[in-house]
Amino acid sequence: MPGLGFRACGSLTPAPIRSGIPEHGRIPKYYAVKARISLLLDELGEGGLLPTERDLALQHEVSRETVRQALRELLLEGRLRRQGRGTVVAGPKLEQPLSLASYTEGVRRQGRRPGRHLIGLERFPCPAPLAAEIAVAPGEPVWHLERVLLADDERVGLESTYVTVARLPRLDTEFDPDSSFYGYLRERLGIAFGDADERIETVLATPREALLIGTPPALPMLLLHRLSRDTEGRPVERVRTLFRGDRFSFTTHLGGGDEGR
Structure with missing residues (x-):
């Protein structure tokens, strides 16, 4: 079925959910950046230090505000946490x-x-x-x-x-x-x-x-x-x-x- 992806839910078997892409196919810029940063979090692992907003903006060729919006959502979801003046990968909930x-x-x-x-x-x-x-x-x-x-x-x-x-x-x-x-x-x-x-x-x-x-x-x-x-x-x-x-x-x-x- 188009538009479906898989995501693990705790210790449960992965279940099909919508991947977040609207039916019209246009992805908000911040959401695309968020998806790329999510992959980076998996690579860094728990406690890994995230690059600065400036570095992320340069890497993904977007504005710092776009990066900031992506990071805000990842913070609210519990994927990231603030540590001192930096941002690190959070552990599981x-x-x-x-x-x-x-x-x-x-x-x-x-x-x-x-x-x-x-x-x-x-x-x-x-x-x-x-x-x-x-x-x-x-x-x-x-x-x-x-x-x-x-x-x-x-x-x-x-x-x-x-x-x-x-x-x-x-x-x-x-x-x-x-x-x-x-x-x-x-x-x-x-x-x-x-x-x-x-x-x-x-x-x-x-x-x-x-x-x-x-x-x-x-x-x-x-x-x-x-x-x-x-x-x-x-x-x-x-x-x-x-x-x-x-x-x-x-x-x-x-x-x-x-x-x-």
Whole structure:
């Protein structure tokens, strides 16, 4: 079929997709440059230093603005990353499973070192909308735990966790904010997770969020909302997590009995 190409999708078998060439056959100049630079990235390998915009413009006989547009898209796609004053080839995206596994477990499975940097742990009266979600009375004290997510010391996300003070009264003194919150709940308090509701959407970070994560405000983010419950069906936590769209993808497993396709 004309206009189709093949691209590998993670560890899945390559599947046919449209190659990006419009049906009328006219390719935007920046897109042609982007395709050539993509081949160069494969040659350089992870961590390879990209030539300067000026050198790329001379090599491909285009303006620096055309090169800049191609590089912007490759940065947004996670193929490149800034390092100091240069640009280098980025590694593969982190795959976070959509399951009741912690961020720590997901990152370790990929051979990366997980970490977290505490932004704040505060106690405040629960507002009515949050109270309805976690099944408490409005005004009941809740904890707000906010941490930057790290992978090999690279800032990759921002996590906000809300839990009731009644259930975790000593969170501020017992919990190590650099460690796994799920590990603390399971191992220290004996709380077993039953199920959870999750919703994912694409957003742009606020100026404050972008500053904490260390990304430009225009970088797309993956926003995950999670409400977790224990084995008795009681809400345990309400989590809002921003993941860098250029560094993360989400995976899940669908059983053979799934219907409605």
